[in-house]
Each structure stands twice: as C-alpha cells, then as structure tokens.
Amino acid sequence: MNDQSPRRPNVLFFLTDDHASAAISAYGSRVNTTPRIDAIAENGVRFDRALVNNALCTPSRAAILTGTYSHVNGVTTLATPMDSGQPTFVSELKAAGYRTAIFGKWHLGHGEGHDPQGFDHWEIHADQGTYTDPVFLTADGPVELEGYATDLLTDRAIAWLDEQEGDEPWCVLVWFKAPHRPWVPHERHMGLYTAEIPLPETFDDDYSGRGTPAHHATMRVAEDLTDVDLKEDPPEGLDYDGLARWKYQRYMADYLRCVAAVDENVGRLVDHVAARGEAADTLTIYGSDQGFFLGEHGWFDKRFMYEESLRMPLVMSYPRKVPAGRSTEALVSNVDLAQTILDAAGVPAPPRMQGISLLPTLAGEADAPARDSFYYRFYEHDDREHHVWAHYGVRTDRYKLIYYYADGLGLPNTRNTTYPPEWELFDLETDPQELRSVHDDPAYRDVRDELTGQLAKLQAELGDDAYVRPSPAERAAALGRL
Ligand code: SGN
Ligand code: CA
Numbered sequence: 001m002n003d004q005s006p007r008r009p010n011v012l013f014f015l016t017d018d019h020a021s022a023a024i025s026a027y028g029s030r031v032n033t034t035p036r037i038d039a040i041a042e043n044g045v046r047f048d049r050a051l052v053n054n055a056l057c058t059p060s061r062a063a064i065l066t067g068t069y070s071h072v073n074g075v076t077t078l079a080t081p082m083d084s085g086q087p088t089f090v091s092e093l094k095a096a097g098y099r100t101a102i103f104g105k106w107h108l109g110h111g112e113g114h115d116p117q118g119f120d121h122w123e124i125h126a127d128q129g130t131y132t133d134p135v136f137l138t139a140d141g142p143v144e145l146e147g148y149a150t151d152l153l154t155d156r157a158i159a160w161l162d163e164q165e166g167d168e169p170w171c172v173l174v175w176f177k178a179p180h181r182p183w184v185p186h187e188r189h190m191g192l193y194t195a196e197i198p199l200p201e202t203f204d205d206d207y208s209g210r211g212t213p214a215h216h217a218t219m220r221v222a223e224d225l226t227d228v229d230l231k232e233d234p235p236e237g238l239d240y241d242g243l244a245r246w247k248y249q250r251y252m253a254d255y256l257r258c259v260a261a262v263d264e265n266v267g268r269l270v271d272h273v274a275a276r277g278e279a280a281d282t283l284t285i286y287g288s289d290q291g292f293f294l295g296e297h298g299w300f301d302k303r304f305m306y307e308e309s310l311r312m313p314l315v316m317s318y319p320r321k322v323p324a325g326r327s328t329e330a331l332v333s334n335v336d337l338a339q340t341i342l343d344a345a346g347v348p349a350p351p352r353m354q355g356i357s358l359l360p361t362l363a364g365e366a367d368a369p370a371r372d373s374f375y376y377r378f379y380e381h382d383d384r385e386h387h388v389w390a391h392y393g394v395r396t397d398r399y400k401l402i403y404y405y406a407d408g409l410g411l412p413n414t415r416n417t418t419y420p421p422e423w424e425l426f427d428l429e430t431d432p433q434e435l436r437s438v439h440d441d442p443a444y445r446d447v448r449d450e451l452t453g454q455l456a457k458l459q460a461e462l463g464d465d466a467y468v469r470p471s472p473a474e475r476a477a478a479l480g481r482l
Pocket of ligand 1 (some may be wrong): 018058356
C-alpha cells in the first residue's frame with residue numbers, strides 16, 4: 001500500500017466502565033492525572049458534551065454497538081440481554097472485510113443469541129467480570145487467566161493484533177471492567193493517592209431543591225458503600241460528616257488507582273499500534289459506558305439524568321483525517337458512535353441506526369450536523385440496589401427537563417409501591433450543578449412548556465412510546481433479576 005492512497009482506518013476502541021470525566025485530566029480533573037488518555041484528546045478531539053441515552057452499563061453498551069436507543073435495541077435494563085443478532089457497527093465492519101475482536105466487559109448476556117456476534121474473535125468477562133484472575137468466556141469455552149484483568153485484556157488484544165496477517169484493517173474493542181465497583185487496584189498502584197483527595201463542591205448536598213427521587217436514592221457515600229468497597233474499618237468515634245469524608249477518601253483512592261491502571265494500558269496499546277506503523281490510519285476512541293458520581297451530591301453510582309452520570313468522557317483521534325488539539329460542545333451521544341465508525345470506514349450504516357455521524361465534527365467542518373436536543377430514558381424503576389426511579393427527559397444547550405414517570409412500565413419495584421409522577425427542570429446556565437429545580441417557578445413557564453413539547457416531539461421522532469409496556473419476556477427477566 002503506498003502512503004498516498006486512502007486507507008480504511010483501523011478502529012481501536014477503549015471503553016471503560018463507570019469512568020467519569022471528572023477523573024480525567026484532559027477534562028480538568030482536580031483529583032488525578034491521566035496522561036495517556038489525555039494524549040488521545042491532544043492528538044484529536046475532546047467531546048465536552050457527550051451524553052448517554054440510558055446511564056447504565058448494559059443499555060449503554062447496546063446503544064453503542066447498535067447505534068439505536070433502548071426501545072429499539074430492546075436492552076432497557078441490566079436484566080434485559082441483547083439479541084446479538086441485530087446489526088452493529090462491528091457486524092457491518094466484518095461484512096466489509098475488517099478483522100474484528102472484543103476483549104473485556106460485554107455484559108449483554110451469554111449463550112445462544114446473546115454471545116458476541118459479528119466478531120472474528122471474542123474473549124469476554126462473565127457478566128460484571130472480576131479484577132483479579134478473571135475467567136474469560138470465548139467461542140471455545142471459558143479460559144482462566146492469572147493476573148490483573150486490566151493488564152490481561154491489553155495483553156490479549158496485543159497478542160491478537162500481532163497474530164493477524166494480511167492488509168485488511170482491524171477493529172478491536174478493549175472494554176475494561178475498571179473502574180467499576182468494587183474498585184480493586186493492582187498492588188503496584190497502592191502507593192498512589194495517599195494524600196487527601198479534594199471533595200467536590202456538592203458533597204454535602206441535602207437535595208432540598210430536588211424532587212423525591214434524589215432523596216429516595218440509596219447511593220450515598222456516607223451510607224451505602226459496603227465493607228467490600230471500603231476494604232478496611234473506619235476509625236472509631238467519627239460523626240456522620242466525618243464518616244462520610246473518611247469513606248470518600250477510601251473510595252476515591254481505590255477508584256483512581258484502578259483508573260491509573262487503565263491509563264497505563266491505554267498507553268501500552270497506543271504505543272504498540274504506533275510501533276506497528278499504524279498510528280496515522282487508526283481511529284482511536286476512549287469513552288466510558290456512562291459517567292459516574294465521584295462524591296458529587298454525596299453520591300457514587302450513576303442512573304440519574306444529572307450531568308455527572310449523563311456525561312460520558314469521549315476523546316477520539318484519527319491523525320490521517322482529523323486535526324489535533326480541538327474540543328467541541330456539540331450535544332453528541334453514545335448512540336452516534338456506531339455511525340461515526342462506519343462513516344470513517346466508508347461502510348454504509350443500516351437505516352435503523354438513529355445517531356449522527358461525528359466524522360464531520362471530528363474533521364472540524366463548520367456545518368457539521370448536530371442535534372439541538374437530546375433524549376434520555378432510564379427504565380429501571382426503584383431498583384433493589386440504588387432505588388433510582390424510572391425517568392425520561394430532554395436536554396438542550398441550556399436546559400434539562402426530567403419526568404419521573406413512576407409507574408415503572410409495569411415492572412416490579414422492591415417496595416411494591418407506586419409514586420406520583422414528578423418533574424424537574426434545571427437551568428444549566430444559572431445552576432450548572434443542578435441544585436434547584438425551577439419546574440414550578442412561574443418565570444420558567446414558557447421554557448417548561450417548550451421543553452415539554454420538545455420531549456414529546458423527540459419521543460415521536462425516535463419512535464419511543466411514553467406508555468409502552470414491556471414484553472412478557474422482558475417482564476419475566478425483570479421479575480427474576482431486579
Ligand atoms: C453492580 C453494582 C452497582 C451498580 C450495578 C450496575 N453493585 O450491581 O453499584 O450500579 O452493578 O453497574 S456491586 O456491589 O455488585 O458492585 S453497571 O456499570 O453494570 O451498570
Ligand atoms: Ca458502567
């Protein structure tokens with residue numbers, strides 16, 4: 001291949017589990033540095049408003065792979081495995097001659113109809129996976145490996161790349177379990193983050209400006225972290241605030257150590273691709289399946305449509321076609337990634353895909369297509385673990401409207417109760433931390449009415465139905481698992 005001829009890019013796609021942009025220095029982290037993730041942004045584009053359609057692992061991964069919203073791909077909750085026969089960017093790339101592989105967290109179900117399809121090769125964690133001595137499920141059965149999962153996945157991806165012969169481009173997904181709960185660091189990182197980690201400004205939030213769901217959720221650093229998360233006993237005699245602060249330090253130190261291992265391994269793989277002489281023609285993507293609360297509002301976990309969990313970190317580079325060193329505030333989405341990758345590869349996207357290719361935005365085109373409003377829906381209602389209520393909503397450049405629709409789509413909730421629906425409206429310009437809903441403020445009546453209309457319009461455009469009920473299979477799955 002001569003250097004002038006356009007080459008279809010390789011795709012190197014890192015996805016982490018629960019990595020908030022507040023723990024990435026390219027996004028201005030106050031708590032850590034991530035030089036190798038930052039380097040991807042420096043060589044390409046940092047997306048400052050990349051939003052997920054449903055801030056939970058399984059649904060977000062299904063949206064990323066299929067380029068569709070949850071009501072289209074059928075993966076609404078953690079308990080709804082994906083029909084993996086539906087078209088994904090990977091299956092389309094493979095059909096177009098790419099060599100394709102995935103290493104790491106899949107979390108979209110196992111067995112016939114749910115195992116990865118469209119991949120030449122797959123080695124995946126069972127469900128959530130483990131940090132140490134992981135078992136990888138493969139087409140030939142389970143394989144037990146000794147070591148630290150973040151390192152091992154990278155080793156396996158490098159080995160697979162080096163086994164490939166021929167000139168066709170490749171697409172490798174390296175989807176880390178880290179830094180998901182219970183945050184188990186490698187020994188080599190235990191010396192990091194021993195100094196005090198600064199608290200986020202909203203750590204002592206009392207939820208007074210929000211509706212019932214924020215009060216009701218059980219994901220408080222002070223109350224809901226367990227022994228497995230904390231790994232040591234707190235000192236005696238701490239009051240509520242003292243205990244909250246001690247737990248925050250414990251939680252964050254391990255979380256950031258897990259991130260340090262990710263950052264190193266991102267670097268290792270990026271360096272390996274460069275050593276293979278493929279840096280210029282590789283589309284490198286780093287993202288996370290959702291954001292995460294790192295003590296903001298006193299919380300860990302995600303699920304809510306609030307900014308910290310709604311926003312995924314997303315940086316991409318593709319030196320042959322994408323100028324270095326830019327950032328964008330365009331409202332982009334996890335649903336856009338499939339079409340972006342296919343566009344870069346010159347492979348047509350199946351018409352059912354519902355996103356927007358980000359390639360024009362990446363290339364810095366002035367008239368790049370963009371959305372002016374974004375649709376979110378979280379389906380698990382009052383789940384057993386964190387008790388977040390089901391909700392949907394719309395986010396625009398300035399505002400966010402959230403509707404907690406309360407009936408759980410007929411899904412069970414653990415307290416066997418229903419709640420009256422509630423609304424929240426945030427003005428992100430005057431209240432970026434979302435501390436005061438202005439839904440009932442007469443000054444915002446017009447904004448509220450406009451957004452309510454916008455929400456209905458988005459649901460109609462995307463084919464979602466506010467009142468749709470789950471299928472019998474979905475309901476059975478939820479009854480068994482939620
Ligand atoms: C586990 C975690 C939860 C987390 C879900 C979903 N608990 O159940 O805290 O919200 O996963 O996470 S744990 O104690 O078992 O770790 S997701 O990333 O898969 O959506
Ligand atoms: Ca996740």
